[in-house]
Amino acid sequence: MxxxxxxxxxxxxxxxRRAYLIDGDGQCVDEFEDxxxxxxxxREAFGDAVAEIRERLGDKPLLLxxxxxxxxxxxxxxxxxxxxxxxxxxxxxxWPEPGRTAIVPGVSFQDSDQADVMRGEEVQLLGAFAAxxxxxxxxxxxxxxxxxxxxxxxGRIRRFTTVMTGELFSLLKEHSILSDLLSGSVxxxxxxxxxxxxGLEGDRLTAELxxxxxxxxxxxxxxxxxASYGSGLLIGTDVRTGxxxxxxxxxxxxxxxKLTALYAEALRIxxxxxxxxxxxxxxxxxxxxxxxxxxERS
Amino acid sequence: MxxxxxxxxxxxxxxxRRAYLIDGDGQCVDEFEDxxxxxxxxREAFGDAVAEIRERLGDKPLLLxxxxxxxxxxxxxxxxxxxxxxxxxxxxxxWPEPGRTAIVPGVSFQDSDQADVMRGEEVQLLGAFAAxxxxxxxxxxxxxxxxxxxxxxxGRIRRFTTVMTGELFSLLKEHSILSDLLSGSVxxxxxxxxxxxxGLEGDRLTAELxxxxxxxxxxxxxxxxxASYGSGLLIGTDVRTGxxxxxxxxxxxxxxxKLTALYAEALRIxxxxxxxxxxxxxxxxxxxxxxxxxxERS
Numbered sequence: 001m002x003x004x005x006x007x008x009x010x011x012x013x014x015x016x017r018r019a020y021l022i023d024g025d026g027q028c029v030d031e032f033e034d035x036x037x038x039x040x041x042x043r044e045a046f047g048d049a050v051a052e053i054r055e056r057l058g059d060k061p062l063l064l065x066x067x068x069x070x071x072x073x074x075x076x077x078x079x080x081x082x083x084x085x086x087x088x089x090x091x092x093x094x095w096p097e098p099g100r101t102a103i104v105p106g107v108s109f110q111d112s113d114q115a116d117v118m119r120g121e122e123v124q125l126l127g128a129f130a131a132x133x134x135x136x137x138x139x140x141x142x143x144x145x146x147x148x149x150x151x152x153x154x155g156r157i158r159r160f161t162t163v164m165t166g167e168l169f170s171l172l173k174e175h176s177i178l179s180d181l182l183s184g185s186v187x188x189x190x191x192x193x194x195x196x197x198x199g200l201e202g203d204r205l206t207a208e209l210x211x212x213x214x215x216x217x218x219x220x221x222x223x224x225x226x227a228s229y230g231s232g233l234l235i236g237t238d239v240r241t242g243x244x245x246x247x248x249x250x251x252x253x254x255x256x257x258k259l260t261a262l263y264a265e266a267l268r269i270x271x272x273x274x275x276x277x278x279x280x281x282x283x284x285x286x287x288x289x290x291x292x293x294x295x296e297r298s
Numbered sequence: 299m300x301x302x303x304x305x306x307x308x309x310x311x312x313x314x315r316r317a318y319l320i321d322g323d324g325q326c327v328d329e330f331e332d333x334x335x336x337x338x339x340x341r342e343a344f345g346d347a348v349a350e351i352r353e354r355l356g357d358k359p360l361l362l363x364x365x366x367x368x369x370x371x372x373x374x375x376x377x378x379x380x381x382x383x384x385x386x387x388x389x390x391x392x393w394p395e396p397g398r399t400a401i402v403p404g405v406s407f408q409d410s411d412q413a414d415v416m417r418g419e420e421v422q423l424l425g426a427f428a429a430x431x432x433x434x435x436x437x438x439x440x441x442x443x444x445x446x447x448x449x450x451x452x453g454r455i456r457r458f459t460t461v462m463t464g465e466l467f468s469l470l471k472e473h474s475i476l477s478d479l480l481s482g483s484v485x486x487x488x489x490x491x492x493x494x495x496x497g498l499e500g501d502r503l504t505a506e507l508x509x510x511x512x513x514x515x516x517x518x519x520x521x522x523x524x525a526s527y528g529s530g531l532l533i534g535t536d537v538r539t540g541x542x543x544x545x546x547x548x549x550x551x552x553x554x555x556k557l558t559a560l561y562a563e564a565l566r567i568x569x570x571x572x573x574x575x576x577x578x579x580x581x582x583x584x585x586x587x588x589x590x591x592x593x594e595r596s
Contacts, residue, residue: 071515079516108516115513146475146508162508164474171469176462177444203501206532207539210444210460215413217369218377218406234504241505 009287012068021057046074065104066120079108083156127286143259149242181226191225192232199236307585310366319355344372363402364418377406381454425584441557447540479524489523490530497534
């Protein structure tokens with residue numbers, strides 16, 4: 001049976017998983033999301049957790065991506081090194097059930113100075129390229145818990161760097177002296193823009209974070225602006241780091257729409273032209289392309 | 299009764315408090331430390347918590363410093379603005395029990411660009427100056443949960459900036475994807491020095507933090523070095539920020555000996571000459587000087 005005639009693909013992350021049933025026309029005809037991320041699944045229970053996906057979406061070939069292939073997941077799928085394209089990824093698939101269930105490897109980047117890894121984003125990134133959503137030579141910003149700045153070239157992930165912005169904001173919001181102030185909603189308004197500009201100036205993030213509170217204590221800032229300002233400060237710092245990856249005017253911002261909107265605004269403030277792409281669209285295009293390659297090689 | 303003939307002073311912070319009984323010769327003759335920080339004391343229970351200090355150390359005049367004077371503490375003692383000396387602080391003491399129990403105000407700094415606050419460190423800083431431990435014009439580094447870089451001039455706190463290094467390291471160690479790696483012990487050896495040098499290069503902290511894990515995953519770094527490297531990275535970034543406060547060759551590093559040793563090593567790597575001072579010595583000298591001024595004005 002050819003996979004393209006109907007398959008399931010899942011983006012299985014640390015804290016949740018999202019699974020899609022794709023029909024022979026490449027359309028998503030059923031899907032679900034739940035909180036059975038890899039941290040909630042003991043290693044010996046992955047067989048059952050996979051069976052549950054098939055019970056809900058059908059007895060089809062299954063392509064898994066994301067942290068499920070990490071050393072904390074089901075079976076480790078070693079990283080493919082940059083420059084990495086779909087060919088390299090198909091060659092490195094792990095097959096817990098040969099011909100029937102495959103795990104996508106992550107991608108690593110190393111040079112004399114840097115070292116970095118991704119898992120899950122590679123399907124979205126290469127999928128967006130395969131679908132013609134991003135150009136042949138593009139700088140992509142992929143926000144999330146760990147934002148990735150990725151250079152795509154000729155259908156391959158050439159290099160990338162990860163910035164811990166999302167996780168840092170969560171840590172500060174949940175557990176720090178700034179918790180009260182950061183618990184409000186984040187809006188891409190004036191306070192956010194002030195934070196972005198401060199972050200783009202760079203180089204003092206760990207000092208500027210404390211001043212979020214000091215400014216409120218001294219009456220220089222309104223407490224209800226602190227979450228937006230703090231988010232802007234972190235995202236502006238992130239954008240400053242990412243813009244070190246290239247002079248590109250247009251930058252593709254891929255991920256969940258709420259986050260891409262904030263990064264797009266920060267990029268506009270930095271004088272670039274962001275183009276927002278829904279990460280799910282890239283993921284489904286990438287899974288479809290991988291499945292075509294699986295069929296070609298079987 | 300004159301305070302200098304015998305008094306109690308306490309450094310009462312967020313998570314613990316330390317109290318000292320000082321005799322007429324200025325010697326500390328009894329002390330205790332416990333975990334009754336202000337977060338564990340409901341506002342209406344501060345009277346009892348203060349009475350407990352006197353029960354343990356004697357029925358003496360009591361000088362309280364630290365977060366006990368914050369808006370989350372017993373009674374708020376508003377910030378004294380920089381430049382702030384002991385005169386300004388004595389003028390701004392809060393008196394929950396007139397003539398008998400005083401709370402030291404914090405110090406704030408504001409200019410067109412910056413805003414910052416401290417509570418508790420001011421007694422140590424000015425005390426070190428009063429005791430002749432620091433020079434008339436000195437840059438002081440005061441590590442802790444929130445590190446302070448302080449310009450002391452002519453017996454006054456002229457300006458300062460706070461860096462959230464200690465709290466960030468704790469957050470990352472307790473709650474982040476780096477938790478496992480950062481749980482080891484921090485030693486001022488080669489891995490720490492590598493982290494410091496990377497931090498001194500600056501400007502990419504939120505990216506470099508993620509690479510602590512990536513380097514281990516890719517076999518470029520040993521997991522047992524990660525805590526020291528990560529601490530070095532944060533402290534190096536902190537020192538880079540602090541050295542923006544002046545070209546001073548000699549820099550006083552004041553605080554708890556374990557932390558001052560790490561910052562002193564980082565400053566040596568940055569080409570400066572650190573001089574370590576035990577913060578407790580500064581605190582007791584500062585409390586003694588404040589008490590002399592209380593007596594002069596009563």
